[in-house]
Amino acid sequence: MSVLQPIRKAAIIGAGQMGLGIAYVSAVHAKIPITIHDPSSSVLSSALDKYKSLISRDVSKSRLTQEQADEALGKFSIVQGDGSGEGIGEPLKDDVDLVIEAIPEIPELKLGLFKRLGRILPSTTILGSNTSSISITKLSASAGSNLSGDEDRKKSSERVIGIHYFNPVPQMKLVEIIPALQTSQNTIDRSKAFGKACKKEVTTSSDSPGFIANAILMPMINEAIIVLEKGIATPEDIDTTFRLGMGHPMGPLTLADLIGLDTCLNIQKVLHNEFGDSKYRPSNLLIKMVDAGWIGKKIRKGFYEYD
Numbered sequence: 001m002s003v004l005q006p007i008r009k010a011a012i013i014g015a016g017q018m019g020l021g022i023a024y025v026s027a028v029h030a031k032i033p034i035t036i037h038d039p040s041s042s043v044l045s046s047a048l049d050k051y052k053s054l055i056s057r058d059v060s061k062s063r064l065t066q067e068q069a070d071e072a073l074g075k076f077s078i079v080q081g082d083g084s085g086e087g088i089g090e091p092l093k094d095d096v097d098l099v100i101e102a103i104p105e106i107p108e109l110k111l112g113l114f115k116r117l118g119r120i121l122p123s124t125t126i127l128g129s130n131t132s133s134i135s136i137t138k139l140s141a142s143a144g145s146n147l148s149g150d151e152d153r154k155k156s157s158e159r160v161i162g163i164h165y166f167n168p169v170p171q172m173k174l175v176e177i178i179p180a181l182q183t184s185q186n187t188i189d190r191s192k193a194f195g196k197a198c199k200k201e202v203t204t205s206s207d208s209p210g211f212i213a214n215a216i217l218m219p220m221i222n223e224a225i226i227v228l229e230k231g232i233a234t235p236e237d238i239d240t241t242f243r244l245g246m247g248h249p250m251g252p253l254t255l256a257d258l259i260g261l262d263t264c265l266n267i268q269k270v271l272h273n274e275f276g277d278s279k280y281r282p283s284n285l286l287i288k289m290v291d292a293g294w295i296g297k298k299i300r301k302g303f304y305e306y307d
C-alpha cells in the first residue's frame with residue numbers, strides 16, 4: 001500500500017464566514033500554514049480580526065496554550081486577490097498542496113475560478129470546492145478546459161473534489177467529501193485524510209445536486225419558509241417546534257439566517273435547475289427577502305433581527 005502524501009500547505013479562496021472557518025481548522029487542528037485570499041481588502045481584514053478573536057477565545061477557554069496560539073497566529077496570512085493572478089494579486093505558487101475555494105455559491109463564478117486555477121497550478125495540487133450544491137463533475141471538467149493536451153486535461157480534472165464544511169466550521173464536526181466522476185482515488189484519499197486532520201468526521205457522497213446534506217436540509221428550510229409565508233405560524237413557533245419537538249439545536253428559520261438567505265436561495269436554485277422538479281422551487285418569501293437585502297445574521301436582519 002502506498003503512503004499518502006500529507007497536505008503540508010493550503011490556500012483558501014474566499015474570506016467569508018466559511019473560508020475563515022476552514023482556514024481556522026486548517027491552521028489550528030491540521031497545523032499547516034494557510035493563506036486566505038479574497039479580492040476585498042475589507043473582507044480580508046475582518047477575517048484576520050475574527051481569526052485573532054477565535055484564537056484568543058481558545059486561550060481564554062484553555063483549549064490552546066499561549067504557545068500554541070502564537071503558533072496558530074503565525075500560520076495564518078491574508079493575500080488580496082483570488083489566487084489565479086487575474087485582476088488583483090499574484091497567482092498562487094506551486095508549493096501549495098491543496099486549494100479550497102469558498103467563494104459565493106454562483107455556478108459561473110466557481111467554474112471560472114476552477115478554469116483559471118486549473119491552468120496555473122500543477123496537477124499535483126488538489127483543487128477542493130466547498131460548494132453546497134454545484135456539480136463537482138462540472139468543476140472538474142472546467143479545471144481541465146484551459147489545457148491543450150488530453151493527458152494534461154485528464155490530470156487537471158482528476159485532482160478536483162468537493163470538500164464541504166458546515167457552518168460554524170469550528171463547531172460542526174463534519175466534512176462531506178464528494179468525488180467527481182473524474183476524481184482520482186489518490187485525490188479522494190488525501191482529501192479524506194485532510195478532513196480528519198481538521199478533526200472532522202468524514203462522509204462520502206456521490207456527485208448529485210445538494211449531495212447528502214443540502215438535498216435534505218434545503219427542502220426542509222424551504223417548507224418552513226412556506227409555513228411562515230402562509231401565515232400558519234410565527235417564526236418563533238416554527239423554530240420552537242423544531243428545537244423542542246425534534247431536538248434540533250436551532251430551528252430552520254434561525255438556521256437559514258445563520259447560513260445566509262442568499263446562500264440558501266442560490267443552493268435552492270441549483271437543486272431546482274438540476275433536478276428539474278417543482279418540489280425544489282424556492283418559496284416566494286425567500287426570493288423577496290433576498291431582493292430586500294435581508295439575508296440573515298451576517299447583515300443583522302433576516303427572519304430575525306440581531307444586535
Ligand code: CAA
Pocket residue numbers: 057061131132165166167168170171172213214217249250255258259
Ligand atoms: N460562528 C462561530 N462560532 C459560533 C457561532 C457562529 N456563528 N455560533 C455559535 N458559535 C460558538 C459559540 O461562540 C460557542 O463557542 P465556545 O465553545 O467557544 O463558547 C459555541 O459555538 C457554542 O455556542 P453556544 O453555547 O452559544 O450555543 P449552542 O450550544 O446552541 O451552539 C451552534 C451553537 C453550534 C451553532 C448550535 O446551535 C448548532 O449546532 N446549530 C446548528 C448549526 C447547523 O446546523 N449548521 C449546519 C448548517 S448547513 C451548512 O453549513 C452547510 C451548507 O452547505 C449550507
